[in-house]
Amino acid sequence: MNSKYYDKYLCVTEKLLVSCKVTNCHDKLWSEVKFMLEIKNVSKRYKGGAFANKNITLEIQDGEIFGFIGPNGAGKSTLIKSIVGLHLFDEGEISLDGLTLKKDDVEFKKKIAYIPDNPDLYENLTGISYLNFIADIFNISKDERTQKIDSLASKFEIKNDLGNKIKTYSHGMKQKLSLVAAFMHNPKLLILDEPFVGLDPKASYIVKELMKDYVSKGNIIFFSSHVLEVVEKLCSHVAIIKKGEIVFNSKIQDITNNESLESFFLELTEHA
Amino acid sequence: MHNYLSLLKIFITEKFSFQNRKRRKINSGLGAIIFFLVLMLLVSVFVNYGVLDAYKRNNIAEEYPVAVLGIACSLTFISALFRANSVLFSLKDHAFLTPLPLKKSTIVLVKLTTFYLEEMIFSLLVMVPSIVFYGMIDPTYIFSGIVCMLTVPLIMVLLSIVLGFIITLMLNRFTAMKIITTILYIAIFTAYIAIVFIISYDTNGTQMVSTFSYLYYIFPFLQWAYAAMINHQFIYLLILVALALVSSGLLIALYVLFYDKLYQALFVQEKKRLFKSSDIKAQKSYLSLIKKDLFAILDNPMLIIAFLVGNIIAIIIPISIYFSSKSMEINSEELILFNQIMTLILPGLIGMMCALSNYTCFSITLENNRLWIVKSLPIKSFDYFGMKLIINQLPGFIFGIASGVISIVLFKFDVLSAISIIVIPQLYILLAGVFGLLINLKFPKLNWSTYNEIKNSPSAMIFSFSSMIAAIILTAIYFILGLFINVIAAFSITLVLLIAGIIALFIILSKKGKTLLLQIEC
Numbered sequence: 088m089n090s091k092y093y094d095k096y097l098c099v100t101e102k103l104l105v106s107c108k109v110t111n112c113h114d115k116l117w118s119e120v121k122f123m124l125e126i127k128n129v130s131k132r133y134k135g136g137a138f139a140n141k142n143i144t145l146e147i148q149d150g151e152i153f154g155f156i157g158p159n160g161a162g163k164s165t166l167i168k169s170i171v172g173l174h175l176f177d178e179g180e181i182s183l184d185g186l187t188l189k190k191d192d193v194e195f196k197k198k199i200a201y202i203p204d205n206p207d208l209y210e211n212l213t214g215i216s217y218l219n220f221i222a223d224i225f226n227i228s229k230d231e232r233t234q235k236i237d238s239l240a241s242k243f244e245i246k247n248d249l250g251n252k253i254k255t256y257s258h259g260m261k262q263k264l265s266l267v268a269a270f271m272h273n274p275k276l277l278i279l280d281e282p283f284v285g286l287d288p289k290a291s292y293i294v295k296e297l298m299k300d301y302v303s304k305g306n307i308i309f310f311s312s313h314v315l316e317v318v319e320k321l322c323s324h325v326a327i328i329k330k331g332e333i334v335f336n337s338k339i340q341d342i343t344n345n346e347s348l349e350s351f352f353l354e355l356t357e358h359a
Numbered sequence: 360m361h362n363y364l365s366l367l368k369i370f371i372t373e374k375f376s377f378q379n380r381k382r383r384k385i386n387s388g389l390g391a392i393i394f395f396l397v398l399m400l401l402v403s404v405f406v407n408y409g410v411l412d413a414y415k416r417n418n419i420a421e422e423y424p425v426a427v428l429g430i431a432c433s434l435t436f437i438s439a440l441f442r443a444n445s446v447l448f449s450l451k452d453h454a455f456l457t458p459l460p461l462k463k464s465t466i467v468l469v470k471l472t473t474f475y476l477e478e479m480i481f482s483l484l485v486m487v488p489s490i491v492f493y494g495m496i497d498p499t500y501i502f503s504g505i506v507c508m509l510t511v512p513l514i515m516v517l518l519s520i521v522l523g524f525i526i527t528l529m530l531n532r533f534t535a536m537k538i539i540t541t542i543l544y545i546a547i548f549t550a551y552i553a554i555v556f557i558i559s560y561d562t563n564g565t566q567m568v569s570t571f572s573y574l575y576y577i578f579p580f581l582q583w584a585y586a587a588m589i590n591h592q593f594i595y596l597l598i599l600v601a602l603a604l605v606s607s608g609l610l611i612a613l614y615v616l617f618y619d620k621l622y623q624a625l626f627v628q629e630k631k632r633l634f635k636s637s638d639i640k641a642q643k644s645y646l647s648l649i650k651k652d653l654f655a656i657l658d659n660p661m662l663i664i665a666f667l668v669g670n671i672i673a674i675i676i677p678i679s680i681y682f683s684s685k686s687m688e689i690n691s692e693e694l695i696l697f698n699q700i701m702t703l704i705l706p707g708l709i710g711m712m713c714a715l716s717n718y719t720c721f722s723i724t725l726e727n728n729r730l731w732i733v734k735s736l737p738i739k740s741f742d743y744f745g746m747k748l749i750i751n752q753l754p755g756f757i758f759g760i761a762s763g764v765i766s767i768v769l770f771k772f773d774v775l776s777a778i779s780i781i782v783i784p785q786l787y788i789l790l791a792g793v794f795g796l797l798i799n800l801k802f803p804k805l806n807w808s809t810y811n812e813i814k815n816s817p818s819a820m821i822f823s824f825s826s827m828i829a830a831i832i833l834t835a836i837y838f839i840l841g842l843f844i845n846v847i848a849a850f851s852i853t854l855v856l857l858i859a860g861i862i863a864l865f866i867i868l869s870k871k872g873k874t875l876l877l878q879i880e881c
Contacts, residue, residue, distance in 0.1 A: 173880070223643070
């Protein structure tokens with residue numbers, strides 16, 4: 088990392104520690120913090136041997152919207168896929184509320200929901216059949232799913248389309264259906280990969296409001312996006328990944344007090 | 360010409376996945392296809408040799424080339440008819456190719472060339488060994504055989520395209536079009552087999568030895584091929600070539616002329632259906648998983664057919680053997696021996712046919728790019744695998760038992776043989792099911808867009824051949840032990856082998872299955 092930017096990184100990340108030392112609460116504060124999602128030293132190599140993710144460590148607390156950004160090919164989707172169990176990772180551990188992905192994968196997955204950047208859904212099913220399928224897997228009662236589907240599908244304005252086959256849906260409608268499916272079982276952790284792609288402005292607004300409401304209940308959102316303005320506005324924390332390594336990880340205010348996330352991101356990724 | 364060659368290259372590359380950079384070895388597709396073709400050719404060589412030998416002993420060797428051509432024609436006709444719709448009239452292809460600056464004639468020509476080349480595989484596999492073997496008896500057959508091998512399948516392909524298009528056009532306005540098409544195709548397949556058998560009986564009700572020699576009742580132009588091959592009337596070869604060229608030219612001209620109208624007619628807007636709150640239903644998760652897979656199968660008529668053809672043949676086999684035996688002039692002692700042989704052969708044969716209608720060997724492949732859904736959901740891997748095994752076992756259970764009961768009645772099986780013909784096929788289907796699942800977990804192909812790619816996928820090919828070989832070995836063991844020791848020993852040893860195989864594969868599945876599933880990147 089370029090020394091100028093490394094200094095900046097150190098400066099930003101140590102602000103918390105400095106403030107804690109001043110108030111003499113450093114040790115107490117860190118021991119009391121409950122990290123819900125812990126990604127410890129996760130590494131994944133490509134078949135050729137190069138690192139897709141190298142020694143990644145992230146700790147995300149209750150009630151956070153965690154923004155995960157980086158240039159194309161930096162390893163964002165690889166890490167996200169590792170978190171949701173789509174990819175095996177070579178080293179490290181991922182845990183949520185003490186449940187580790189490698190040992191308790193089924194229980195771990197009961198607490199999460201994932202929406203990929205390009206949701207390929209079961210095209211031959213109708214929207215409602217897909218939602219029934221997801222609800223069946225999460226063992227959601229008929230009354231609960233009726234209430235959830237009614238409220239969420241109405242919010243995203245896809246209720247009237249639920250009787251149609253998914254193959255007739257536009258990209259945006261599939262994205263909305265994925266969001267309805269994701270919120271149905273009240274997951275502790277919601278993982279979103281480019282959630283705003285294909286959504287109309289109203290749906291984007293609804294998603295943002297849902298995200299805020301959702302984390303206010305003590306849940307976590309881990310989301311990746313290339314739209315830095317949205318990350319800046321929504322996220323409480325942000326991590327930047329470059330060439331498979333985390334090059335920055337801190338609270339969003341620590342950056343935005345001095346400059347925009349966009350300029351910080353560009354400086355960091357172009358020079359680091 | 361340049362456009363034609365470039366597009367043809369793309370089509371062939373796409374069809375056979377020649378340039379799949381991931382898993383270059385067996386999963387590249389090409390390796391598996393070559394492996395499978397070589398093995399099928401070897402099987403064809405042995406079968407051809409055996410059949411020619413039998414014909415010679417019956418003094419009807421001159422009927423052999425006719426019968427071989429009949430088999431090649433039948434395979435080409437059935438396969439091309441089933442595939443014409445999905446391969447030639449795919450709307451996805453149309454949407455991709457139409458905006459390109461290509462002449463319609465080029466597109467049509469490339470599509471037909473690729474289709475013809477694919478369908479030629481049957482003729483090549485069946486006829487090349489026959490040309491070699493029979494060419495040694497009658498060297499003129501080498502020339503007439505090659506010409507017939509190239510032209511007759513082309514005419515069959517053209518017929519299938521026209522028929523396939525008419526069926527698609529007639530049915531594509533029905534809501535349950537895919538189900539109706541599937542039922543119709545199964546009916547056509549069954550009717551074709553039945554007609555071939557019916558026309559092979561002479562007026563006295565005796566079945567002729569070469570069943571496929573009478574196909575000219577259905578396809579009259581085959582008489583010209585027979586005249587050329589048997590009577591050396593080579594003028595008929597010219598007529599055949601002319602017929603193939605003229606009909607191809609006519610079809611291409613019509614296809615090009617009505618290209619836009621044809622696709623317009625095929626495009627049917629999906630009917631909108633309003634959502635009702637009664638659509639919200641709760642089910643057990645495993646039932647939901649089964650339903651999801653069944654919907655995926657039902658969405659593709661070709662898959663249902665592939666899933667059922669072996670099972671249907673399992674029903675046809677004992678019936679056709681029974682009626683063939685009726686036409687043979689054998690005394691009561693020979694009949695007892697014949698029935699005894701059947702009790703020893705049929706369990707393995709029925710098991711093999713039912714097991715070949717396998718689902719597990721492409722069940723992971725069928726998930727396509729949507730595998731992320733089940734992988735990210737809290738589903739126990741064993742529930743997921745178990746669900747696929749249940750789907751695989753169900754048709755085999757129904758058809759296998761039905762075929763077993765038919766065999767018991769027709770061949771008057773004793774109690775032990777009756778138990779064996781019910782139990783052995785079911786255990787073999789289970790064994791093949793677990794094996795197919797493991798093979799598919801090892802060699803999945805998630806980036807497919809047509810049924811053809813599933814059928815040509817490495818796991819499907821490896822499975823077909825392996826399960827066939829395993830069934831032949833198992834049948835041979837059962838037959839030899841049953842014939843030379845006794846049926847109790849044969850049944851016990853076969854049972855032990857099958858159960859041991861099933862337990863071993865289940866252990867591998869429980870230990871490696873989850874990891875293999877996780878290793879599939881999606």
